[in-house]
Amino acid sequence: GNGSAASGDGTSTLRWATSYFPTHWDPVVSGSGAQFRELALVYASLTKTDENGNAVPDLAESWTYNDTGDQVTFHLRPKLTFSDGTPVNAAAVKAAIERAKTQKNSALFGDLTSIKSVTTSGDLDVVVQLTQTDYQIPLLFGERVLQVASPAADPTALDQKPVGAGPFVVTQLTPGTKVVLKKNPDYWDAANIHIENVELVSAPDAATVVSGLQTGVYNFADITPNNAEAAKAAGLDVFVQPGFNANNISINVNKAPFTNPKVVDAVRHAINRQEFVDKLGFGYGEATDQPFPKKYVAYDPQSADKYAYDPAKAKELLKGIPPIKLTLVIPSADPQAEIVQSQLAAVGITVDIKVDKNWATPFFAKDLTLSLYGTTGRDSAVQTLTAHFGPNGPLNLSSPYQPAGFEAAVAKVRQTPLEAADYASVLQAATRAGLESKALVFTYSSPNLLAKSKSVSALPANPGHIDWTGVKIG
Amino acid sequence: MLRRILTLRAGRLAVGILLVVALLAILGPWVAPDVPTAKPLQSLSGDHWLGTDYLGRDVFSRLLEGSRDSVLGSVLVALVALVVGVVPGLLSVLLGRVFEWTTLRLVDTLVALPFLVFAVAVTALLGNGLTQAMLVTGVLVSPLFYRVTRAATLAVAHSQYVEAARISGASIGWIVRRHVWAKVLPPIAVALAQTIGVGFIIVSSLTFLGIGVQPPAPTWGGLLASDLNYLHYRPFAPLAPALLIMVTVWASNLLADAIRDVSGAAGRALVDARKVAAR
Amino acid sequence: MSEPILRVADLSVSYGRQRVLHGVTLDVEPGETVGIIGETGSGKSTLARAVLGLVPASAGSLRVDGSDVTRFSKRQWRAFRRRGVVQYVFQDPLRSLDPDLTIADSLIEPLLVRGVARAEAVARAEELLGRVRLDPDLLGRLPGAISGGQRQRVAVARALITDPALVILDEPVSALDAANRVLVLEILRELDAALLFISHDLGSVAGIADRVAVIYRGELVEDRPTRELITAPAHAYTRLLVSSVPTLRSATSDRAARDELRALLSA
Amino acid sequence: MTIALEPGFAVIRVQRAASRVLLTVARSLAIFVPVFLVATFVTFTLRALSGLSPAHTQLGEDATPEAVARIEHEWGLDEPFLVQYWHWLGDVLRGDLGRSWSNGVSVSQLIAEGLAISLSVAVLAMLIGVVFGFAFGALAALRRGTWIDRSITGVLTVFSIMPPFVIGILLVEIFAVGLGWFPSGGYIPLEVGFSPWLGHLMLPALALSFDAIADVARQLRAGLVGAYAENYVTGAVVRGLGRRRIFLRHVLPNGVGPALAVLGLKFPVIIGASVVTEWIFGLQGFGRFANDAAQAGDVPEVQGVLVVSIVLVVSFNLIVNLVLGKITPASHRGV
Amino acid sequence: MTALAVRDLHIRDLVGDREIVRGVSFELTPGKVVGIVGESGSGKTLTCRAALGILPEHFVVSAGSIEIGGRDIAGLSDAEWTGLRGSTISAVFQDPASYLNPSMRVGAQIAEVIRVKKRASRREARRRAVELLAAVHLRDPALVYEQYTYELSGGMLQRVLIAAAIAADPAVLIADEATTALDVIVQAEILDLLADLRARAGLALLVVSHDLAVIAQLCDEVLVLRDGEVVERGETADVLHEPRHEYTRLLISEHEQYGLDKYLEAVDV
Ligand SMILES: Nc1ncnc2c1ncn2[C@@H]1O[C@H](COP(=O)(O)OP(=O)(O)OP(=O)(O)O)[C@@H](O)[C@H]1O
Ligand SMILES: Nc1ncnc2c1ncn2[C@@H]1O[C@H](COP(=O)(O)OP(=O)(O)OP(=O)(O)O)[C@@H](O)[C@H]1O
């Protein structure tokens, strides 16, 4: 390989090609999970997560709950400013939370149902009143839900002129394609940011991303597993950023044939998770039957292998049921669909794959019978659980159906402080309750696979996040 | 006509290749060996003549299976273009000025559109089906047929022999049947052969962009596009579908040239000259 | 006295705004051969096309074989043409025969259009070929495979196949060489039909026409028996024409007279 | 006598040239206006048929029917179809292509940014196409019937039957990864420096030019061979003019017409194929924008793409017609 | 001195493998006019082309010789031919429009010859070209200079073609069916023009036609060609009065039976 073609400029520039280039730079509006990693270049949040998925300080130095657990106060770091000079104070954070709750095109208000009101106490203390006891709030106010934009900036202009208090400042932005940033000297942790410039571009065809890395057009990019070998062969560092990715088969129990629980069970047993890993993972990723990775606190070992791969049993369950023909609707061509198709075919269920650009309409209106979805997860495990299994969870194709006992189990988690001794078991119980849901069959977790040129040093292994603290280039 | 084409070496070659392709299209899905899925991305072996794909399916069978859709796809493109182009092309000469003006403007419109951009955009609007992609592409290449038909018809309509027929009291129908058809058909055949080639390239490009794919139904273009993603594992894999596409396109072009060469009086002379030379 | 086969009275024809013929009056009696002479663009072909109904008259009237065709509708024209009373021979025989039809098919087209059975039509075609001194072998060939002289004779035969009363010939011999020219002229001389023989070359008309009409810039300037016209041309254009026709005996002697007439006409 | 005529020459010449340009412009406009109306109307109709809506791009996982209706109202999509078209057309005529559904940015602005890149690539591709197309075509015509002619024809055939994405990936593998001559993708603005700019444009332009090279060369060859067979070449030979002069002054101007006409048609093809090449070469140009817009179902963007491509192509044709008219007035007779 | 001498010329078609012209001879001296008549395909054009060194592909001079200005053309190089054509021997043909470049102003095509052959300056060439256009009796030569072929009539084009052919003052001009497609009146004008040129500039002319009367207008000597062979040759008057070959007699009788001659004779008598 030849790494010098375009990297001769000396200063430490991160040239990042991403397949998830943000469609919108207002953190309140942007909807997709993966894009928050890019937005985090510009915006800091109240908290962030550490390697174990625990909430740690970001803009907030610390936080304190009241005794009943229905009020939490975040204590901000002093003397911080947004890149437009506006101070990062309690008023600014209050405004940010309220904007996320009220702005017309907010994609977040569904996540903020626990928030009753926000008040300030002094310049640096933000007091959040909750509708219920909810110890998840510090996790919630991380990168996914509360990236804080400057209150002085016009919200409608944020898309083109993002103003945050993150590690970098946007100098030039071409919507949908490219953004150029430079280091923010006023970032609270600027001392640990060693990258001077960032050029983030929307990635080309997956097959040519590796060539781009190899020839120095980029020095950092997400890659697809099938390109990992090639990237390694080209002398690149290939690594997996841990995360909460989990793919599932979404089932609508309100529609035939899934109104029949036997059919649902048959599907559960027909799925060979390992085949997904073998064929799509190229040595990365793992089979999963939960929306959490094995070592994560929310992972419930008791639920493991509850519906093991057993085609014989699936066929048995389908006996006496008239032949089933299903349409699997997906937004774009995806080999997962072909695997699902062939596995279901093996137990006698015929599946037609339909690629529909308009997929989102029927999916979120819960009009589909069978579909696929993959989540990138959330920092708060409760949030992940309610999104998938809750009666109004966007990822629950069977709304308003929810598994029995799930609601109570979740409430219990919220009421358990994160540092409580039984937090893990309470949380796992909620996961167990959720997994009773007939609406979802988890298949495998695709890895957050990244490749970088050797000149870029290793990244902190924070799950689901791409954190540039301490990373050096050169 | 076919007999005349076959007197040319290029014509025989083209017809031969296209016959094989047609056979593939008709029989392909039937004769495709039903090989069970195996380890993905194997290279060539006795079990898998062309290796296996990313899901472990036998590439050779997939190519055979894909023949029908691939061929039908570009034939559909050509047929749509034919229907949309030829009829107005003929009528633009024979019907009144208003029709002529309108169709000419429409054709100007279509020609002005950047092909792929439009195909991509319209398929997006129409929904992501192979059929939609094909229809759009067909309409987009129809100006070729319109122009070819119109030019040939115009030339004939203003010829002295058509005037001679009119002087004898012949009707429009008579003139079209007796004089126009024979002149218009060869250029249409040329255009048809060309369009089949163009259709292949366009449909495969759209597939590459992920437009018009309906998995798991394979097409040559789709196989080619997906093979490009696994170059590291099977570097020569794209060769098979690429060659199939290119040879088919090439044969279509050859056929178009051959038809052009042998049609009309000059073509007849050429063929006669060859016959004489062969004796 | 019988009615003339063609009676053109005060005919004017325009293409759009451009007036091509003005007030042309001309009668052709049955069996008579009339030459029409004029320079390029003078309107000779236009006159012929008007007679055939291919261009409408803007003024004046046309009677052909006793019918007033001036105001005929398309349908009437088609019916009238099918009777085959008037036929037409083009200058360039290659272009007036469909290159994809055999000689036989081209020949019998006027009969087929009329609804005559094919066998009958072919028999008639064979008979006609003899009259134009062609071998019946030719019937199966394509126009590209016979010589120019033969083609022009085919075109003449095609015109004769309906037994027309009037044949209009537009420069029928100017593309032919001497031998073929003589042959075609001989064939034409034997015909009973009235002929309207169009040419820019007085020489080729002189031997066959009973009368010659001279068109100059869309007007019929002279219409007289051939001998009279040649020996005592009245109009300046006719005089120039007569002195311009190359003959075996004229040499550059008339040069001065020609220059004078040219000057007169271009003034 | 001749001296008195000199200004006469000039006046006649200028008048003729001016009226020719005016005529070409008028004719192109006469074609453009109806083309434009028809094309925009069709695209607009397609939008109505597509059932796509800005709501989902924006609302993501929160798309309740009420929220969807609210957003559609905001975008004026609940108005009658013709009213919508009328508003849209009015805006377009004022140069406003509306706002993107995904991020509300002005579509004109988005396209303008991408267009700079795409046009650089397209122009370079056209240049390569012209240079190599003419060189190959002329060489084949001058050596017609020889092995040179045959091998050029063979290569051109291969060029023309390769799908554009295969060409693109081959070029990346050979020139970027293999030889390391050019970067494999990306774009560097001209301000940064000429040679990095050109270097980044080179491969995509090359990929786009293949088809143009093949077609231009083929047409030029046919045109030149045809022109060589014309009587005026015999005429020039008989008047004692040299080979080179005959080629440059008599054969080329008359034989180049079809090649130029094809060149005119190549422009839309190149703009079209840029959808593929920009996807491969990671260029954020017009083609990539078109693809992204289409894949995202962002209708205002898609419509903007269509409008701009029509305008582009028509203006390009205008230029080609003017050039063609300058080189060969015969084109005015439709010869 | 002979301007053009053709001696026992044979031309062979290599593909059809037959001799198409068999033994044509004639000699042109300054001011002399030789005519060739013959039916279509008799080899008239091939003879002219041989003299110009532009035989179509696969035709060759298989025997005999051609001398231009005393120089044998066998073995002339390309460059030598280029030097010879235009300035020593030149030609005009039937269908003048096709022999002029449609995309160049006609005047420029004449000036081009003057510039190349006479090494004249641009201005000088233009001046001479306009003069030449006047010399071939074109009215308003300055306007014609600026026009394109499609703007001119057949007669005007033939004059332009002649002007271009004589622009470099050749000794021999070949006129192959130069008047065939023209109106008789225009034909007479062109024939008069050719006679003028011969008288004024001492141009030697080779006139080809299938019309004996056209030849009779101009020529001192006539060759009658049939099937590639000269069947009759001699002084024009002799040939007309005492045709020996039957084909010549056919040519004459065509005029006597169908042409103007019979009427004119009546006047003469
Ligand atoms: N279809 C037409 N549309 C417009 N003008 C025409 C048309 N046909 C002929 N003309 C014009 O009408 C005039 C007479 O044409 P016509 O063909 O009758 O002449 P002609 O005497 O037959 O000439 P030629 O000897 O060249 O055949 C010419 O000026 C010609 O340009
Ligand atoms: N380029 C060519 N290719 C093939 N055959 C040719 C070619 N030119 C002439 N011939 C043949 O050579 C013979 C003599 O042709 P040539 O052109 O000299 O005749 P011509 O006397 O000039 O006839 P015309 O009066 O028709 O002009 C003819 O039989 C013709 O078919």
Ligand SMILES: [Mg+2]
């Ligand atoms: Mg005429």
Ligand SMILES: [Mg+2]
């Ligand atoms: Mg000749």
